[in-house]
Amino acid sequence: xxxxxxxxxxxATQTFSMGDSLSIHSRSTADSVTVFxxxxxxxxxxxDSSAADSLNAEAVPDTVVPITxxxxxxxxxxxxxxxxxxxxxxxxxxxxxxxxxxxxxxLGFSGLPEEMNFYGAGFGNVSYFENGILLNDRIRNVYxxxxxxxxxxxxxxxxxxxxxxLHGVFNNLATVNFITKDFVAMPxxxxxxxxxSPMGEGxxxxxxxxxxxxKYIFSFDISNRKMDAGFVNSDYSLWQAKVKLKYLYSNSLxxxxxxNFVKSDIGLNGGINYDTLATLTTEPWLYLYxxxxxxxxxxxxxxxxxxxxxxxxxxxxxxxxxxxxxxxxYRFNLDExxxxxxxxxxxxxxxxSDRKTKTLGGIASHQTNFSIFNLALKGNYEYVDYSGYYSYxxxxxxxxxxxxxxxxxDGILTMNNSGNKLIPAVFSKVVSTKxxxxxxxxxxxxxxxxxxxxxYSGISYIEKTxxxxxxxxxxxxxxxxxxxxxxxxxxxxxxxxxxxNLFYNRDGFWITYEESYGAGIxxxxxxxxxxxxTNSLFTKKKSRYSSVEPFLPNVTLNWKIEYRxxxxxxxxxxxxxxxxxxxxxxxYSNYNFYETHVYYNSSKPExxxxxxxxxxxxxxxxxxxxxxxxxENLFGNTYYVTPYYPMPWRGIRFGxxxxxxx
Numbered sequence: 001x002x003x004x005x006x007x008x009x010x011x012a013t014q015t016f017s018m019g020d021s022l023s024i025h026s027r028s029t030a031d032s033v034t035v036f037x038x039x040x041x042x043x044x045x046x047x048d049s050s051a052a053d054s055l056n057a058e059a060v061p062d063t064v065v066p067i068t069x070x071x072x073x074x075x076x077x078x079x080x081x082x083x084x085x086x087x088x089x090x091x092x093x094x095x096x097x098x099x100x101x102x103x104x105x106x107l108g109f110s111g112l113p114e115e116m117n118f119y120g121a122g123f124g125n126v127s128y129f130e131n132g133i134l135l136n137d138r139i140r141n142v143y144x145x146x147x148x149x150x151x152x153x154x155x156x157x158x159x160x161x162x163x164x165x166l167h168g169v170f171n172n173l174a175t176v177n178f179i180t181k182d183f184v185a186m187p188x189x190x191x192x193x194x195x196x197s198p199m200g201e202g203x204x205x206x207x208x209x210x211x212x213x214x215k216y217i218f219s220f221d222i223s224n225r226k227m228d229a230g231f232v233n234s235d236y237s238l239w240q241a242k243v244k245l246k247y248l249y250s251n252s253l254x255x256x257x258x259x260n261f262v263k264s265d266i267g268l269n270g271g272i273n274y275d276t277l278a279t280l281t282t283e284p285w286l287y288l289y290x291x292x293x294x295x296x297x298x299x300x301x302x303x304x305x306x307x308x309x310x311x312x313x314x315x316x317x318x319x320x321x322x323x324x325x326x327x328x329x330y331r332f333n334l335d336e337x338x339x340x341x342x343x344x345x346x347x348x349x350x351x352x353s354d355r356k357t358k359t360l361g362g363i364a365s366h367q368t369n370f371s372i373f374n375l376a377l378k379g380n381y382e383y384v385d386y387s388g389y390y391s392y393x394x395x396x397x398x399x400x401x402x403x404x405x406x407x408x409x410d411g412i413l414t415m416n417n418s419g420n421k422l423i424p425a426v427f428s429k430v431v432s433t434k435x436x437x438x439x440x441x442x443x444x445x446x447x448x449x450x451x452x453x454x455x456y457s458g459i460s461y462i463e464k465t466x467x468x469x470x471x472x473x474x475x476x477x478x479x480x481x482x483x484x485x486x487x488x489x490x491x492x493x494x495x496x497x498x499x500x501n502l503f504y505n506r507d508g509f510w511i512t513y514e515e516s517y518g519a520g521i522x523x524x525x526x527x528x529x530x531x532x533x534t535n536s537l538f539t540k541k542k543s544r545y546s547s548v549e550p551f552l553p554n555v556t557l558n559w560k561i562e563y564r565x566x567x568x569x570x571x572x573x574x575x576x577x578x579x580x581x582x583x584x585x586x587x588y589s590n591y592n593f594y595e596t597h598v599y600y601n602s603s604k605p606e607x608x609x610x611x612x613x614x615x616x617x618x619x620x621x622x623x624x625x626x627x628x629x630x631x632e633n634l635f636g637n638t639y640y641v642t643p644y645y646p647m648p649w650r651g652i653r654f655g656x657x658x659x660x661x662x
Contacts, residue, residue, distance in 0.1 A: 073157065073159055073160065073163065074423075074446055074454075075160050075446055075454070075456040075488055075490070076157045076158060076159055076160060077099050077100070077101070077157070077158040077499075077501075078155060078156070078157055078158075079095055079096075079098050079099070079155060079156040079158075080155050081153070081154050081155055081181075083098060084150075084153055084154075084155070084156070085626065085657075086575060086618045086620070086626070088195065088616065088618070088628040088629075088630050088653055088655060089150055090110060090197070090201075090203075091110075091111075091145055091146045091148075091150065091225070092145040092146070092148040092150050092153075092178075093114055093116055093145040093146075095150070095153075095156060096116060096118075096156075096158075097535070097558060098535065099118070099158050099520075099535075100499060100501060100520030100521055100522045100535050100536065100537060101118055101119050101158070101161075101501050101503065101518075101520035101537065102116060102117060102118050102158070102520075102537070103116075103117040103537055103539070103552055103553070103556055104116055104117075105117070105122070105589070105598065105641060105642055106641040106642065106645075106647060107271075107591070107641070107642050107645045108271075108640065108641070108642075108645035108646050108647045108648065109227075109231070109234045109236075109269070109645060110199075110201055110225070110227045110236055111146055111225070111227060111236035111238065111264070111266045112146075112266065112268070112591075112593075112645075113142075113144040113145075113146065113591075113593065113596060114145070115591075115598055116145065117552060118158060118161075118173075118174035118176065119161045119164070119173060119174050119484075119486070119503045119505060119516070119518075120503070120505055120516030120517070120518060120539055120541050120552065121172070121173040121174045121505065121516070122598065123142050123596055123597055123598060124140070124141050124142060124172075124597070125172050125173045125174065126143075126172055126173070126174045126175075126176065127164070127167060127168045127170055127172040127174070127175045127176070128143040128145070128148075128176050128177075128178070129167060129168065129175065129176070129177040129178065130148075130177070130178045130180060131177075131178070131179065131180055131311075131313065132167070132177065132325075132327070132363065132365075133311055133327060133329050133361075133363070134167075134168040134169065134170075135148070135178075136168070136170065137333060137335075137357065137596075138169075138331075138333075138357050138359055138382075138384045138386075139355060139357055139386060140595065140596050141170050141172070142596045144305070144596075146225075146238065146264065147238075147240075147262050147264060147305065147307065148178065149221060149223060149240045149242055149260070149262075151191075151193065151205045151207060151221060151223060152180045152181055152221055152242055153178055153179070153180060153181070154179050154180055154181040154182065155179045156176065156177070156178055156179065157176070157177045157179065158174070158175075158176055159174070159175040159176070159177065160444065160456065160458060160486055160488070161173065161174060161458075161484050161485075161486045161503050161505070162442045162443075162444050162458030162459055162460040162484050162485065162486055163175070163427065163442070163444070163458070163460070164484070165429060165440050165442075165460060165462045165464075165482075165484070166410050166412070166427060166429055167378075167410070168380070168408070169380065169382055169406040169408055169431060169433065170464070171429070171431060171438060171440050171462050171463065171464040171482075172464070173462070173482060173484060173505060180244075181219075182246070182256075187211075187661055188208070188209060188210035188211065188661070189208075189209055189659060189660065189661055190206070190207065190208050190209075190659070190660055190661075191205075191206070191207040191208075191209075191657065191658070191659040191660075192204075192205070192206050192207075192657070192658050193205040193206075193626075193655065193656070193657040193658075194655060194656055194657075195628065195653065195654070195655030196653070196654055196655070197651065197653045198648065198649075198651035198652070198653070199227060199228070199230040199291075199648070199651075200226075200227055200228030200229075200230060201225075201226070201227040201228075202225070202226050202227075203223070203224070203225045203226075203655075204223065204224055205221065205222070205223035205224075206221070206222055206223070207219065207220065207221045208220045208221075214248070215247060215248045215249070216245065216246070216247055216248075217245070217246040217248075218243075218244070218245055218246075219242075219243070219244045220241075220242070220243050220244075221240075221241065221242045221243075222239075222240070222241045222242075223239075223240045223241075224237075224238065224239050224240075225237070225238040226238075229267070230291040231269060231272075231291045231294065231296055232269060232295075232296045232299050233267035233268070233269035233296055233298065233299050233300065233301070233302070234267055234269055234296075235266075235267050236264075236265070236266045236267065237264070237265045237266075238262075238263070238264045238265075238266075239261075239262070239263045239264075240260070240261065240262050240263075241260070241261045242258065242259070242260045242261075243258070243259045244256070244257070244258045244259075245257040245258075251317075252316055252317040252318075253314065253315070253316045253317075254314070254315050254316075255312070255313070255314050256311070256312070256313040256314075256315075257311075257312050258309075258310070258311045258312075258313075259308075259309070259310050260307070260308075260309040261307065261308060261309075262305065262306065262307040262309075263304075263305070263306050263307075264303075264304065264305040264306075265302065265303075265304050266302060266303055266304075267301070267302050268298060268301040268302055268303055268339075268593050269296035269297060269298050269299065269301070270296060270297030270298040270301070271296065271297055271642070271643065271644045271645040271646075272288055272294045272295070272296060272297070272644040272645070272646060273294075273295045273296060273297045273644075274288070274643070274644045276295045277294065277295065285638070288638065288640075288644065288646055289638050289646045289649060294646075298339070298340070298345065298348060299345060300338075300340055300341055300342065300344065300345060301338060301339045301340060301341070301348075301593075302338055302341075303335065303336065303337050303338070303593065304334075304335070304336040305333070305334070305335055305336075306332075306333075306334045307331070307332060307333050307334075308330075308331075308332040309329070309330070309331050309332070310329060310330045310331075311327060311328070311329040311330075312327065312328045312329070313325065313326075313327040314326045314327070318366075321368060321369040321370075322366065322367060322368040322369070323366075323367045323368075324364075324365065324366045324367075325363065325364070325365045325366075326362070326363070326364050327362065327363040327364075328361070328362045329359075329360075329361050329362075329363075330358075330359065330360050330361075331357070331358070331359040331361075332356075332357070332358055332359075333355075333356070333357045333359075334354070334355070334356050334357075335353075335354070335355045335356075336353075336354050337351070337352075337353040337354075337355075337593070337594055338351070338352060338353075339351035339352075339594070343393075349392065350392065350393050351391070351392060351594070352389070352390070352391040352393070353388065353389065353390050353391070353594065354388050354389045355386075355388040356386070356387045356388055357384065357385070357386055358384070358385040359382055359383070359384050359385075360382070360383045361380065361381060361382035361383070362380070362381050363378065363379070363380045364378070364379050365377065365378035365379075366378075369416075372415055372416065372417040372420075373413060373414065373415055373416070374412075374413075374414040374415075374416050375411070375412070375413055375414075376411065376412040376414075377409075377410075377411045378408075378409070378410050378411070379407075379408065379409050380406075380407070380408040380409075381405075381406070381407050381408075382405070382406040383403065383404075383405055383406075384403060384404050384405075384406065385401075385402075385403045386400070386401065386402045386403065386404075387399075387400065387401040387402075388400055388401075404433060404434055405433075406431070406432070406433045407431075407432040407433075408429065408430070408431050408432075409429065409430050410427065410428065410429035410430075411427065411428060411429075412425060412426075412427040413425065413426050413427070421447060421448040421449075422445065422446075422447050422448075423445065423446040423447070423448070424443065424444070424445045425443060425444055425445075425446075426441075426442070426443040427441065427442055427443070427460075428440065428441035428442075429441070433465075436465075438463040438464065438465070439463055440460065440461060440462040440463055440464075441460065441461055442458060442459055442460025442461065442484070443458065443459065443460075444456065444457060444458025444459070445457050445458070452491060452492045452493055453489075453490060453491040453492070454489075454490050455487075455488065455489050455490075456486070456487070456488035456489075456490075457486070457487045457488075458485065458486055459483070459484065459485040459486075460483075460484045460485075461481070461482070461483060461484075462481065462482040462483075462484060463480075463481055464480050464481075464482060465480070480507060480508060481507075481508060482505060482506065482507055483504075483505070483506040484503075484504075484505050485503065485504045485505075486501060486502065486503045486504075487501075487502045487503075488500060488501045488502070495525065495526045495527070496523075496524065496525050496526070497522075497523075497524045498521075498522070498523050498524075499520075499521070499522040500519065500520070500521050501519065501520040501521075502517075502518075502519050503516075503517065503518060503519075503520075504516070504517040505517070514541065514542070514543045515541070515542060515543075516539065516540070516541040516552075517539070517540060518537060518538050518539030518540060519537075519538045519539075520536070520537050520538075521534070521535075521536045521537075521538075522534070522535050522536075529563055529564055529565050530561065530562070530563060531560075531561070531562050531563075531564055531577075532559075532560070532561050533558075533559070533560040533561075533562075534557075534558075534559055534560075535557075535558040535559075535560075536555075536556065536557050536558070537555075537556040537557075538554065538555055538556075539552050539553075539554065539556075540552075540554060549587060550584075550585070550586050550587060551586070551587060551600060552586060553583045553584035553585065553586045553609075554584045554585075555582070555583070555584040556582070556583050556584070557580075557581065557582040557583075558579070558580075558581050559579070559580045559581075560577055560578070560579045560580075561577050561578055562575055562576060562577025562578075562616075563575070563576055563577055571621060571622050572619055572620070572621055572622075573619065573620040574617075574618075574619050574620075575616075575617070575618050575619075576615075576616065576617040576618075577615075577616065578613060578614065578615055578616075579613070579614045579615075579616060580611070580612070580613050580614075581611065581612050581613075581614075582609070582610070582611045583609060583610055583641070584609050585606050585607060585608055585609045586606065586607045587600050587601070587602055587606055587607070588600065588601045588602070588603075588604035588605060588606060588607060588643055589601070589607075589642060589643070590642070590643065591642065604643070607640065607641065607642070607643060608639070610637065610639035610640075610641070610647075611637065612632075612633050612634075612635070612637055612639075612647075613633070613634045613635055614630055614631065614632045614633065614634065615630065615631040615634060616629065616630040616631075617629045617630070623659075624658065624659050624660065625656070625657060625658045625659065626656070626657040626658075627655075627656055628653070628654065628655035628656070628657075629652070629653070629654055629655075630652070630653045630654075631650075631651075631652050631653075632648060632650065632651055632652075632653060633647075633648060633649060633650045633651070634650065635650075636649060636650040
């Protein structure tokens with residue numbers, strides 16, 4: 001990473017600051033119908049004063065709605081750009097520390113596909129989208145958040161759980177949508193970001209944006225994450241590139257063309273071999289975090305991923321009070337998995353696997369207002385081609401290929417009378433795939449108690465394929481059923497905001513079932529220039545046919561207390577403070593990287609509760625540069641979230657971002 005540091009220093013010294021000239025006001029047609037504007041509020045709906053700076057700049061009128069369903073979800077949890085750009089991120093999964101209904105099952109080593117839980121749902125039950133286009137792997141119904149290019153994110157929406165199933169070809173319990181940056185800067189600019197961390201970990205990103213004419217806007221983004229091997233077989237390399245072209249045909253018709261490339265290579269060491277340590281010493285815990293002496297489970301396994309993603313989106317206003325979108329996309333994904341490739345490790349089965357997926361799809365949606373109702377309709381068609389190679393040498397060699405056609409239709413009918421504080425809605429969806437049809441439906445109510453408070457309540461019934469539960473498939477005729485419900489309360493004042501989400505999920509109705517329930521709470525209080533934030537999750541997940549629990553920690557707490565101020569004649573926006581994290585005990589779990597699945601084992605020792613304290617600082621200089629500094633795990637606590645992957649020891653993480661003119 002020293003090469004990248006030198007490159008960054010050279011480029012930075014050849015440029016000059018643009019100050020506020022790059023801040024522009026982007027006018028969206030969604031502003032008139034949405035309760036939350038993700039570009040101008042924080043995730044609790046508190047107004048962002050920096051947005052006012054953008055009113056002073058001129059821009060080409062932008063009539064684009066960032067995502068097709070943002071206007072229908074006033075109770076979505078939003079992470080805005082102002083928060084994202086200040087976070088000292090490792091990867092996209094770090095963003096969700098601001099979401100009260102989320103939990104991350106960390107693996108310690110950078111680059112590993114960690115499980116994110118939303119509303120108690122994890123691998124195989126969460127849909128990830130970018131501007132309404134599904135990112136999930138079409139074979140396993142999962143997505144590795146390490147593969148997402150975070151510097152292109154404008155904001156993130158976590159959809160209320162009763163509506164989580166509505167989008168994409170999978171009827172998943174939770175939906176997350178990444179909204180990419182979609183602004184027009186009059187002068188061209190370049191933006192560079194560099195971050196370095198302990199264990200040889202580094203990150204560099206470079207962006208370029210140019211307005212070729214009044215109708216053509218071009219942007220390019222390339223980034224690299226790298227981690228040198230500290231522990232055996234923990235090295236990691238990720239290259240990402242994105243090219244976007246925007247064509248403003250008219251104020252009522254816009255075109256977006258995008259290409260994204262991803263190449264990842266990661267070592268899968270399986271964590272520390274605790275059993276081997278126990279035979280070598282009477283105090284294995286003391287050596288668990290020693291990168292030089294700790295033996296790993298797997299010294300050779302690795303995974304390579306390559307992706308090519310194209311999309312063409314057309315957004316239009318066919319007539320007043322309507323928005324239409326037509327999108328076409330192509331996604332190519334190749335996973336190369338190798339386990340004990342050369343057969344030199346005893347006790348580990350040799351496995352070779354190549355999985356290739358090609359997805360060609362289209363989305364057509366239309367939203368219109370009539371009388372006191374808003375109707376949103378959407379259709380999604382996909383053709384998916386699978387091929388691959390699977391081999392256990394001397395036992396099985398299997399080449400396979402297949403294809404399928406998926407058709408999805410969904411609709412939302414909302415009653416929205418401007419003089420009515422009660423906003424009810426009903427919604428439904430049908431999925432046709434592999435010769436089967438799955439019907440799901442639900443309804444919700446958003447009640448505006450006052451100008452700064454509201455209550456949300458919703459419930460839905462979902463039919464979903466389930467590959468891991470053969471007994472349930474037999475009993476229910478080829479699919480599994482879910483009952484999803486949520487109640488939310490939100491109040492926002494000038495100095496205080498509170499968001500409360502109560503949720504309940506039930507998988508199955510008769511002999512077999514699993515259920516999750518819990519509460520997510522966010523409380524933000526401001527006194528003078530001191531901000532105190534509490535983000536907490538209380539959850540419980542249990543199963544009628546398994547005594548294994550807790551699947552997730554019953555209590556997860558995240559506390560922040562920080563000082564915010566604007567210094568040096570408004571040239572520096574400073575945030576600095578402490579962040580404390582606590583997680584309760586949970587059952588022993590282990591990852592299957594080939595299936596991307598988590599398994600639980602109650603016969604092994606539970607994962608103990610843990611606590612850490614971090615110091616952080618971010619300083620924004622004239623809206624053109626950002627400095628990041630964090631001192632992680634100040635007390636040097638030794639702990640793990642997933643056995644036995646040691647979490648990072650005490651260390652300093654430093655970074656800088658600079659945006660300048662060309």
